[in-house]
Amino acid sequence: MTAQDRSLQQYHQLIQLNAASHLLRIARRIGLFDLLLKGQHTAPQIIEALKLEPELAISLLDALRATGAIEQYGEDFALAQVTRLLSQFDADLGDAMWEKLEAALKENLSPESEPYHAGIAATQWTHTRTAMEAAEMLNIGEDRKDLKIVDIACGSAVWSCAVAYQDPGSQVTAIDFAGALKAAAATAESIELGDRFSGLAGDPLQVELPAKTYDMAILAQRLHSEPTEKGTEWLKRIRASLVDGGELIVIDLFQTTASPKLGEAIESLKMKLHTDQGGVRSPQETEQQLKDAGFGSAQFSYLPSSHVNMGLIIAKA
Numbered sequence: 001m002t003a004q005d006r007s008l009q010q011y012h013q014l015i016q017l018n019a020a021s022h023l024l025r026i027a028r029r030i031g032l033f034d035l036l037l038k039g040q041h042t043a044p045q046i047i048e049a050l051k052l053e054p055e056l057a058i059s060l061l062d063a064l065r066a067t068g069a070i071e072q073y074g075e076d077f078a079l080a081q082v083t084r085l086l087s088q089f090d091a092d093l094g095d096a097m098w099e100k101l102e103a104a105l106k107e108n109l110s111p112e113s114e115p116y117h118a119g120i121a122a123t124q125w126t127h128t129r130t131a132m133e134a135a136e137m138l139n140i141g142e143d144r145k146d147l148k149i150v151d152i153a154c155g156s157a158v159w160s161c162a163v164a165y166q167d168p169g170s171q172v173t174a175i176d177f178a179g180a181l182k183a184a185a186a187t188a189e190s191i192e193l194g195d196r197f198s199g200l201a202g203d204p205l206q207v208e209l210p211a212k213t214y215d216m217a218i219l220a221q222r223l224h225s226e227p228t229e230k231g232t233e234w235l236k237r238i239r240a241s242l243v244d245g246g247e248l249i250v251i252d253l254f255q256t257t258a259s260p261k262l263g264e265a266i267e268s269l270k271m272k273l274h275t276d277q278g279g280v281r282s283p284q285e286t287e288q289q290l291k292d293a294g295f296g297s298a299q300f301s302y303l304p305s306s307h308v309n310m311g312l313i314i315a316k317a
Contacts, residue, residue, distance in 0.1 A: 020067045024093060027064055033079065033087055040076035089122050101273050113225065116274030120221050121155035121180040125187070130306045131162035134251065137301060137312065140166035144247075147215040150175065152238060153204035153222040157184035157197075159251055160218050165191050173214075175200045175207050205234060209241035217242060220251035221310075225271055225278035228289060235293035242317035248295060254302065254311035255282045264309045283311060290315045 001009075027033055031050055035041060041049070047057050061077060064070045069083045079087070086093065103109060138144055146169035151160035154174035161184075164170045174184045174197065181199040188197035200207060204222070217238050223231050238248060253267055260268065268280040283300040290298050295315040302311045 019063075021093075023060070023063055023067060024069060025095075027060070027069065028091075028093070032064075033083060036070065036077065036079040037084070037087060040073065040078045042075045043077065046077065089119075097270065097273070101269070104273060111274050111276050113275050113278075116225070116270065117153070117155075117222070118179065121176070121183055124156040124158045124183075124221070127306070127310070128158055128162070130303050130310060131158045132165075133303055133305045134159065134249075134312055135162045135166045137303075138163070138249070138314070140170075141168075144216070145169055147171070148213065149173070149216045149218060150209065150214045150241060151184075151218045151220075152176075152207075152209075153180075153219065154184045154199075155180050155221065157187045159220040159249075161187045161191055161193065161197075163216070163218070164188075164193055164196060170196065172197045173200060174198070175202065175204050177201065177203065205230075209237060211240055212243050214241050215243055215246050217246070217248045218251070219248065222252070223250055223286070223289075224252045224281050225275040227277040232289055232293050235290060235295070239294050239317050244317065246317040248290070248313075248315045248317065250286060250290070250313040250315065251303075251310060252286070253280045253309060254286070254300075255280050256302075256309060260309070263307050267308045283313065286313055287315075 030052070032046065035046065035049055043058055043061060046052070046061070047054050050057075052060075061070065061072075065072055065077075068080055071078050071080050100109070140147075140163050145167045147163070147167060149160055149163060149170055149172045151157055151172055151174045154160060154176045157172070157174045160172045160174060164172050172188070172193065174181060174188075176184065176199075178201045181201055185197070185199060205226075219235075219238065223235075226234065235248070242248065253264070253271070264280075271278045271280065287298045287300065290313065295317060298313050298315040300311060300313045302309065
């Protein structure tokens, strides 16, 4: 492929990406997604219900089907599962967030971290496969078993529940605000952890942890969104809650030496937009932060199945 061919290919890809973005928003605004959330409809039923121009509507349905947003079964159109998820977790397709970015580029806006962390909690289930991979990399149930675990800023507790699923002898204490704990309890219930799971509601940055109690602490998708100094003080308190020889598992977005892919770049941009001095850091920066907090040896690994370049650090107390 020549340089000109690559440029033409990129041109068409960008044009199609932009067109698909507009098609999704138009479908949402005219009420198509809401209609299909109620059940399957034929093209004539859709046209009549939404008062659409027939020929254009048919073409719109064909284009949306090509994006994968809707599916067709015989004469009936239905929402694809991915669009149902979008309607549940990103109903505005992220428009409010990206509009804030446009404003923030022109003026210094105060970050709003609570919606950002709530969004992580709501969509943490998308990392279930990566969480199971992390549990396997830690050799949970064999080298590490019968653990007393604290999941700090747990979100929906996908990471700690993956560990507990692999190790029937483990117990999890999840700490976060009440809304996140509700999602965490639902995750635990879905894998039947029963009384092996408990929650503690409160600000995860402020909750007082019992000294020398836990074999493992999990801090996932949160450390890098805090200012370094504040995060280091947090790590010191977490370290004090671990038994001698206990381990802290840090899971977060990490820089690589390669140019970031689109998903990685978007996640980095979201973190910078919504947090105070947060950002994607290198493994070496986080290892030094752990050392400053009093942790001993640290071991880093990327999580291969992550679509946004997450990594894992194991640090000894």
